[in-house]
Amino acid sequence: MTxxxxxxxxxxxVQEVNQQTEQLKEMQRKARELSATATSEDGMVTVTVGPRGEVRTIEFDPRVYRRLSPSELSACVVEQIGHATRQVSAGMKELMEPFVPDLPFDDLFGEGTDFESFLPRPPGTT
Structure with a gap:
């Protein structure tokens, strides 16, 4: 080789490394901005979560207090948080897939494992 x-x-x-670095920066930017919103079937509860599954907003239809008991409302909120968190996890996996295309999440980490399980948890939570 001359x-x-x-x-x-x-x-x-060097050009390839620079290109991959830019792609990673873009993926990180998109990951920081990722959020998902889930609304109950009856439209009474809407929840938005951020990229780590943190709850950003909870909105209630004004009629919710006449239609749902406190325990039903609580269960509905928790359910919508779960839906939105799964959407964020799917979005995060989609963002990461170009960088780790053949990563078999289920085979490596157990069935049902998603990206959320790899995110840091706030202190004091389990």
Missing amino acids: ADESWRLLEQL
Whole structure:
């Protein structure tokens, strides 16, 4: 291999690394902005969660207090948080897939494992 060929190869490798770095930065930006919203079938409860599954907003239809008991309302909120968190996990997996296309989440980490299980948890939670 000549010196010119070596330099061209090195330039090509540097260009590829720079391109991958930019793609990773873009993926990180999109991941930070990722959110999902879930609304109950009756439209009474809407929940939005952020990229780590943190609850950002909970909205209630004004009629919710006449239609649902406190325990039904609580269960509905929890259910919508679960739906939105699964949507965020799916979005995060979709963002990451180009970088780890063949990562078999279920085979490696157990059936039903999703990206959320890899996220850091706030102190004091389990």
